[in-house]
Amino acid sequence: xxxxxxxxxxxxxxxxxxxxxxxxxxxxxxxxxxxxxxxxxxxxxxxxxxxxxxxxxxxxxxxxxxxxxxxxxxxxxxxxxxxxxxxxxxxxxxxxxxxxxxxxxxxxxxxxxxxxxxxxxxxxxxxxxxxxxxxxxxxxxxxxxxxxxxxxxxxxxxxxxxxxxxxxxxxxxxxxxxxxxxxxxxxxxxxxxxxxxxxxxxxxxxxxxxxxxxxxxxxxxxxxxxxxxxxxxxxxxxxxxxxxxxxxxxxxxxxxxxxxxxxxxxxxxxxxxxxxxxxxxxxxxxxxxxxxxxxxxxxxxxxxxxxxxxxxxxxxxxxxxxxxxxxxxxxxxxxxxxxxxxxxxxxxxxxxxxxxxxxxxxxxxxxxx
Numbered sequence: 001x002x003x004x005x006x007x008x009x010x011x012x013x014x015x016x017x018x019x020x021x022x023x024x025x026x027x028x029x030x031x032x033x034x035x036x037x038x039x040x041x042x043x044x045x046x047x048x049x050x051x052x053x054x055x056x057x058x059x060x061x062x063x064x065x066x067x068x069x070x071x072x073x074x075x076x077x078x079x080x081x082x083x084x085x086x087x088x089x090x091x092x093x094x095x096x097x098x099x100x101x102x103x104x105x106x107x108x109x110x111x112x113x114x115x116x117x118x119x120x121x122x123x124x125x126x127x128x129x130x131x132x133x134x135x136x137x138x139x140x141x142x143x144x145x146x147x148x149x150x151x152x153x154x155x156x157x158x159x160x161x162x163x164x165x166x167x168x169x170x171x172x173x174x175x176x177x178x179x180x181x182x183x184x185x186x187x188x189x190x191x192x193x194x195x196x197x198x199x200x201x202x203x204x205x206x207x208x209x210x211x212x213x214x215x216x217x218x219x220x221x222x223x224x225x226x227x228x229x230x231x232x233x234x235x236x237x238x239x240x241x242x243x244x245x246x247x248x249x250x251x252x253x254x255x256x257x258x259x260x261x262x263x264x265x266x267x268x269x270x271x272x273x274x275x276x277x278x279x280x281x282x283x284x285x286x287x288x289x290x291x292x293x294x295x296x297x298x299x300x301x302x303x304x305x306x307x308x309x310x311x312x313x314x315x316x317x318x319x320x321x322x323x324x325x326x327x328x329x330x331x332x333x334x335x336x337x338x339x340x341x342x343x344x345x346x347x348x349x350x351x352x353x354x355x356x357x358x359x360x361x362x363x364x365x366x367x368x369x
Contacts (some may be wrong), residue, residue: 002028002128003087004242007073007117008094010034010045011136012202013066013133013191016235017092018046021051021071022062026237031084032067039068051230052201053194073113074105080120091121091130092238098204100161100317101368110166111173118174119173122181129182129248136187136227136253138168146258147185148329149251151175157168160320184241188234189227189255189328190321195342198350199363201231206351207363208318209267214302214360215295217285221318222265227256227327228344237338245338257330260343262301264322267345275356289316306361314364 004021009032021030036042043065043192050060073095079085094115097106114132121127129335140158141147151172159165174239192205199206237254241247256262265281266356272279288364296308303311334340355363 002089002242004028004090004092005031005032005033005085005088006092006094007033008096008133009109010049011098011189011229013188013234014092014094015046015049015053015201016194016231017094017238018063019050020232020235020239021164022059029062030067031069031088032063033069033071033079035072037069039065039070043069049201052197054197054200063112065333073109073117076113076116076120080116085120086124087126088124089126089128090242091127093117093130093132094238094244096133097287098163099367099369100163100314102162103369106162106166110163111170111188112197114170115173115177116176122178127177127182129184130173131184131186131238132171133238134167134171134185134187135164136189136255136328137164137321138171138187140164140168141324141328143323144325146327146329147253149253149332151251153305160317176288183204184237184247184249185251186241187251187253187328189229189253191231191234192228193230193347194232195230195347196232196350198347198352198354200354201254202366203355203363204366205318206355207269207360207367208314208322210355210363211303211315211360213271213280213307214263214264215292216280216283217287217292217295218315218322219287219289219292220264220322220325221267221286222284223263224322224325225261225263225327226267226322226325226344227366229254229259229341230344230347233341236357237333240336240338240347247336250332252333252334253328253330254333255328255330256341256343257334258327260341261327262344267348270348271343271352274352289319292319301363304359310364310368311361316369
C-alpha cells in the first residue's frame, strides 16, 4: 500500500490532486501537509477547499484528522523531524507561492523550504517517488516554438518574474545536490479553471483573458496560440505518475500540446458565445505596452474600482507571456497512456459562468497575493 504525502492541498492544484484521489476511492493512505495552528484548523481549510471541486459531503468527510500533518514550507524546520515522514512512499509536492507579485515568501517557500523538505525525504528509505510540480515557463522558452522537456540552463535576467526563476532554481538544486532523491519533475503549462467547475476552485489567470477582451486590445496577435489546461487534467497526470513505471529522473510537460492548444481568436469566439456578447474579431487591436498604459484613464470605467498601477503591472507581465506563442510538447506524457486534455474553449463557458459576478480586480487578487 502506498503512503502518499501531498503538499499544497489547500491550494488550486494540490486540492485537485486530493479531490482526484478521493473520487477514486483510493485505498492508499493519504497524508496532507497543511498550515494551521491546530490539526483541526488545518483539516477545516482542506475541507473548505475540497468543496470547490464539486465533491459530495460524504467524500469531503473522508478526510479526517488522521490525514493531517501540520507544517509550512516557509518554516520547514517545524515539521521535518516528524517521524511520520519516515513512512512515506510517495510525495506529490504541489506547495508553492505561485504569485506574480513581489511576495517576500516566494524564495523562502519555493526554494529554501522546498529544498529542506526534499533533502529530508531523500533520506527516507521507503520513499519510491518524489513528484515535484514546477512550471513549463521555468525554461524561458523561445517565442514561436514547440518546447520539449529539457534540463534548465537559465539566469535571473531571462525570467520575467521571480516565481518562474524560483521554480527553475529549485529544480536545478534538487537534480544536482540530491542524486539519491527518486525525483520526477512535472511541468504544467498554463493551468486555468476546472473542466466541470469552471473557476470555482480558483480564478487564477482566467481574469487575464477577460481583461484583454474587455479592453479590446493586448500585446499578442489573435492568431497566436496559448497552451492552457484545466486543473483536473493536471491532477490526472500527477496521479498517473504515481503508479507509472520507468519515470524516475524524468521531466514531463503536462500541457495541451499541438492538438489541444488554442488561438486567442478561438478564445474570443468562445467567451463571446458564453457571455452573450459579440466577439471582437477584426475590432481587436494588437498594441504595445506603452499604448496599453495610455488607456489607464479608462480602467475604472471598464473594470470598476481597481488599482491602476497593479493593473498595468499585470498587463506588462502577462503581455510578455501572451506574446510568446509557444506550445509545450506533451508526447512523453501521452505515451504513458493518459487521454488528451480538454481544449480551453471546450470549458471556457463554465469559467465565464462561475466568474460573472466578480470584477477583474477581485479575480486577479489570487495571482498578486
